[in-house]
Amino acid sequence: MKSIEEKIWDLVSGLASPKEQEELVALIKTQSAYRKVYDEIKRLHSDLSSVALEEPSMAFERNVMREIETLPIPGRFPMVDQRIIRGIAGFFIVAILSLLVALFIQLDWTSSAVSFEMPELNWDTRLNKPLLYAFLFADAILGLLFLDKLIRNRLS
Amino acid sequence: MQTKAPESVLIAEALGGNHGAFAELIKLHQRYVFTLALKMVKNREDAEEVAQDCFVKAYRSLSSFQQQSKFSTWLYRIVFNTSMTFLRKNRLPTNSIDDEASQLQLESYSSNNTGERVEKQSKYQYLQHAIAQLLPDDAAIITLFYQGEQSLEEIGQSLQMNPDTVKVKLHRARQRLKVQLENLLNDEVKELI
Numbered sequence: 188m189k190s191i192e193e194k195i196w197d198l199v200s201g202l203a204s205p206k207e208q209e210e211l212v213a214l215i216k217t218q219s220a221y222r223k224v225y226d227e228i229k230r231l232h233s234d235l236s237s238v239a240l241e242e243p244s245m246a247f248e249r250n251v252m253r254e255i256e257t258l259p260i261p262g263r264f265p266m267v268d269q270r271i272i273r274g275i276a277g278f279f280i281v282a283i284l285s286l287l288v289a290l291f292i293q294l295d296w297t298s299s300a301v302s303f304e305m306p307e308l309n310w311d312t313r314l315n316k317p318l319l320y321a322f323l324f325a326d327a328i329l330g331l332l333f334l335d336k337l338i339r340n341r342l343s
Numbered sequence: 344m345q346t347k348a349p350e351s352v353l354i355a356e357a358l359g360g361n362h363g364a365f366a367e368l369i370k371l372h373q374r375y376v377f378t379l380a381l382k383m384v385k386n387r388e389d390a391e392e393v394a395q396d397c398f399v400k401a402y403r404s405l406s407s408f409q410q411q412s413k414f415s416t417w418l419y420r421i422v423f424n425t426s427m428t429f430l431r432k433n434r435l436p437t438n439s440i441d442d443e444a445s446q447l448q449l450e451s452y453s454s455n456n457t458g459e460r461v462e463k464q465s466k467y468q469y470l471q472h473a474i475a476q477l478l479p480d481d482a483a484i485i486t487l488f489y490q491g492e493q494s495l496e497e498i499g500q501s502l503q504m505n506p507d508t509v510k511v512k513l514h515r516a517r518q519r520l521k522v523q524l525e526n527l528l529n530d531e532v533k534e535l536i
Contacts, residue, residue, distance in 0.1 A: 238470055
């Protein structure tokens, strides 16, 4: 059940339904108690609506823009220094070229019989038990690290 | 004559890397953002810091703004959350040093000036002082409704509340404001007697 004040606040704020508005207007016209509350609330409502906005300092916009200019454009990946990208690309190009040069130097160009058969790997000798355990252990450590990071991110 | 670009255009341009477009958005909203922050943190220096932080946060997450609500509604949500975080971190009391300053202003207005201008100014001062006495979320609801010109639904989106809850909270906040104003006026009358 709404109090008189609540009904009148709704009326002056435009939150009352058309039916409520009609009823309240009639009550305000006929009953002095409603009239008194209405006058009081209407005055306060009008004062509240006319309160001016506060002004920040003159340097406000400049300060914000100075900070924003240092940030990457929203929604895009942060800028990476072009020298880093060129450095990584250069490393891979040099590594591939070195491998190719080493390969061509080691090739026996005089031999007439060229074999394209791949050497066979003997897994029994290469993948022994300690190596397998070490591999699984490293996997378990990586898995735990990933889980820890995931839980930390969720909690923060 | 140059016409102002609508907000959606400014947002799109800011996302495209145009800093000037974001500066326009700041110009449009800085007074609202600062007023809301001030009503919550109740100190001009802190409010300015919070308001700046809000614009930086808004810029950083601008690409996540879906334009399903008004930009101001989305921005006020950032202001409300940032102000609440600031208050929690600093554990500031509801009444700050600014209250003393406004009390002094109130006294000077009531004793030195006369006429309609004084009545208007002192009414404004009383209101500001009474709002400053309110709890941060009450002050936020009143500011958003009267100065931010936000509907109950929009306030609900900003404060992450149901519009019906906002309506109830708005009514309670106005009642508390009325009590604060009555107390202030009673104190003034007592001082005169």
